[in-house]
Structure formats: C-alpha cells, structure tokens
Amino acid sequence: MSLVCHIHAGEDLRFSQVDPTDPGPNEVEVRLGAAGICGSDLHYYFHGKVGAFVIREPLTPGHEAAGIVTRVGSAVTRVVPGNKVAINPSHACGACAYCRAGRDNLCRNMRFLGSASVYPHVQGMFREHFLMHERQLTPVDTDISLGELAFAEPLSVALHGVRRAGELMGRTVLVTGGGTIGSLAVMAARLAGAAHVIVCDIADRPLEVALRAGAHQAIRTDRVAPQAVADLADICLEAAGSAAALETCLQAARRGGRIVQIGTLPAQGLHFPANSIMARELEYVGAFRFAGEFDWAVRYLAQRRLDVRPLLSAQLPLAQAAEAFRLAADKTRSTKVQLTAA
Known part of the structure; x- marks a missing residue:
C-alpha cells in the first residue's frame, strides 16, 4: 500500500492508502524522495484554488520532486531500478505549434502535475x-x-525568467522577493554574468536568505522612500507575485530597461502605469514556468554549480503534510519546506 495526500477543498486535506499500479511499457514507478511545497500548493491547500484553477475533484498536489526508481516498464531504456531521478512535471503534447517551435511551456495541451487547470485534474x-x-x-x-535535486523545478523557473531577461553580462539586476524563486533568480542571474544583484523584500528573513544565495545588496522596500529604488537596475525580475513588488520594479528600472514578470500577480486591483512604460521605453515581458531549462537545472545542481541548501528550511514526512503546509506559509520561519516518503 502507498500513502497518498488529497486536497478536497480549502484546508480540507485527507489521506488514503492505495495499491501501487504496475507500470506500463514506457512508465516508471518512483518512490518519493523529497517534494517541495510551492506557492501554488499553498493556494490549493488554504483556498481550494489558484487563480481561476478551482479544485473540482480531490487533488494530489506536488510538482517539484525527486525520487528513486523502484520498477520500470518493459520498454523503458532511460532509467533502471535504483536510479536517483529528477522529475519534470511538464507533460507537453509535443505536437502543437508551440511545442514544435520549442516553446513547450506554452503548449496548448499541457498536462502539468499537481494542477487543477484541467479536468479531470492532473494528480501530483x-x-x-x-x-x-x-x-x-x-x-x-x-x-x-x-532534497537538493527536488529544487530542479523551481530552479528551472528562475533560469527561464533570467533567459527571458536577455543579456545580463555586466548588468545590474534587481529581484523583488527573497523567497525560493527570488533567491534562485539571484543565483541564476549571477550564473548569467550579472555584475551586481540587488534583492528587495518587506521582511528580514527572506533578505538574509537571498544574501546567502549570492545577492550583493538587500533592501527593505517598506522602510525606504520610493526614490531610494529609482533607476537602480538595468533588469528587474519580479518574483514576489505582489502588486507592490511590481511597482518597485517599475520604479527601479532604468530608461530602456527590461522587467520580467515571474511571479503570479493578483487578478484584480492592479494599477499599471502604461504611460511610464511608453515614455521610458521599458520592455515588459512574461516568464511562464520553463521549457528546456529543466535539463540545465539538473546539470547545475548535480555539478554543484550553485548551492541550494541555504534555501531548504525543513523536511517533514508525508503524513504531516498539514503541518508542513502551515510551516511553508510562515515566511518568518521558512523558505522551502519539503515532504518526504518516510
């Protein structure tokens, strides 16, 4: 029997024991090693939805994980039992125009693990x-x-955001949000050659973590005047998912600079100064999930090109998932919280 976590609605988390299913010809059975709790998982747990994606049937969350291969199908050639594996949660169709153009993160028929974006839901x-x-x-x-290998998915998100930012060599980069994605964006920007990386947040702990991740400078934006961040950066990466953080990016971007939105912003009540973008010739681009960056992320982690261990706050067994969700939501105590099989 295998323990499974389900979210039925906001703060309604239940468990079940299921019999493992035999793998098909190209399928692999994996035993969970570590799985990170993401912001979207928190929204599903606390609110029963993420934006327009509402839970309509019991959902098993979780899309950033690593594990050990236990069984393989008859046609599998990529892995063998006992292999340690990183798991890409994106299952693009490979046939639509976006997939054929190499932009499979925009796939029209994407099935992304642990998501209520389609029905029936894609279980995580x-x-x-x-x-x-x-x-x-x-x-x-x-x-x-x-635990480190489970960072491959969020690192892919950060790498994709930095890729969308364009040339960073010798540039000054500002990152809003010192959480997991923000701190990984700091690392990704430095890998891309940024000369100076500034991180902004409204709490001390995320800033301390981002500095340990490699940021050169940290700013508490709630304690400085707006003019203090004006014209600070060539490139701004919005990784906090807040309207105030986006406003900081718009203030901090130099004329002709670029803003990359990585975080998911609230659907309502967003004031967008389009005229400022026009008059200062700012470039505003989105960065959604990731595409080929997943393989880069795995390689960087495996070769220890960067160190994600300062971001890992705690690991709890799957049976304590509700406690883990509450801990992950408390940014005064945690950055990344993971669940393990035992």
Whole structure:
C-alpha cells in the first residue's frame, strides 16, 4: 500500500492508502524522495484554488520532486531500478505549434502535475509512489541529495525568467522577493554574468536568505522612500507575485530597461502605469514556468554549480503534510519546506 495526500477543498486535506499500479511499457514507478511545497500548493491547500484553477475533484498536489526508481516498464531504456531521478512535471503534447517551435511551456495541451487547470485534474507527487513516463525523468549519479535535486523545478523557473531577461553580462539586476524563486533568480542571474544583484523584500528573513544565495545588496522596500529604488537596475525580475513588488520594479528600472514578470500577480486591483512604460521605453515581458531549462537545472545542481541548501528550511514526512503546509506559509520561519516518503 502507498500513502497518498488529497486536497478536497480549502484546508480540507485527507489521506488514503492505495495499491501501487504496475507500470506500463514506457512508465516508471518512483518512490518519493523529497517534494517541495510551492506557492501554488499553498493556494490549493488554504483556498481550494489558484487563480481561476478551482479544485473540482480531490487533488494530489506536488510538482517539484525527486525520487528513486523502484520498477520500470518493459520498454523503458532511460532509467533502471535504483536510479536517483529528477522529475519534470511538464507533460507537453509535443505536437502543437508551440511545442514544435520549442516553446513547450506554452503548449496548448499541457498536462502539468499537481494542477487543477484541467479536468479531470492532473494528480501530483505528494504520494509515496507514483508512475511517470520515462521521458519526464532525468537520472543523476552524483552524490547530490534528493532534497537538493527536488529544487530542479523551481530552479528551472528562475533560469527561464533570467533567459527571458536577455543579456545580463555586466548588468545590474534587481529581484523583488527573497523567497525560493527570488533567491534562485539571484543565483541564476549571477550564473548569467550579472555584475551586481540587488534583492528587495518587506521582511528580514527572506533578505538574509537571498544574501546567502549570492545577492550583493538587500533592501527593505517598506522602510525606504520610493526614490531610494529609482533607476537602480538595468533588469528587474519580479518574483514576489505582489502588486507592490511590481511597482518597485517599475520604479527601479532604468530608461530602456527590461522587467520580467515571474511571479503570479493578483487578478484584480492592479494599477499599471502604461504611460511610464511608453515614455521610458521599458520592455515588459512574461516568464511562464520553463521549457528546456529543466535539463540545465539538473546539470547545475548535480555539478554543484550553485548551492541550494541555504534555501531548504525543513523536511517533514508525508503524513504531516498539514503541518508542513502551515510551516511553508510562515515566511518568518521558512523558505522551502519539503515532504518526504518516510
């Protein structure tokens, strides 16, 4: 039997025991090693929805995970039992115009693990065992821990945001939000050659973590006048998902600069100064999930090109998922909280 976590509605989390299913020809059974709790998982747990994506049937969340291969299907060639694997939660169709153009993160028929964006929902990885198509698995043979390897998905998001930012060599970059994505964006910007990386937040702990992640400078934006951040950066990465953070980006971007929206902003009540963008010739672009960056992320982690361990706050067993959700929501105590199979 295998333990599975389900969210039925806001703050209605339940467990079940299910019999493992035999893998099909191209499927692989994976035992959970570590799975991070993301902001979208928190929204599903506390509110029963993420934006327009509302839970309509019990949903198993979880889309950033790593594990150990336990069984493989008859046609599997990519992995063998015992392999340590990073898991790509994106299952693009591979046939639509966006997939054929190499932009599979925009796939018209995307099935993304742990998401209520489609119905029936795509069940995620907050479970002891699960089946994956072999193409979603990347084996790793270095000594990296499963907890570190589970950062491959959020690191991919940060790498995609930095890729959308364009040339960073020698540039000054501002990142709003010192949480997981913001801190990983700091690391990604430095990998891309940024000369000076500034992080902004409204709390001390995220700023301390971002500095440990490699930021050169930290600013408490709630304690400085708006003029203090004016014209600070060539590139601004919005990773906080707040209207106030976006406003900071719009103030901080230099004339001719670029703003990349990585965070998910509130659907209502957003004041957008379009005339300022026009008059200062700012470029405003979006960065949605990731595409080919997942393989880069796994490689960077496996080779220890960057160190995500300062971001890992706690690991709790799957049976304590409700406690883990509450801890993950408390940004005064945690950055990244993960669930484990035992």
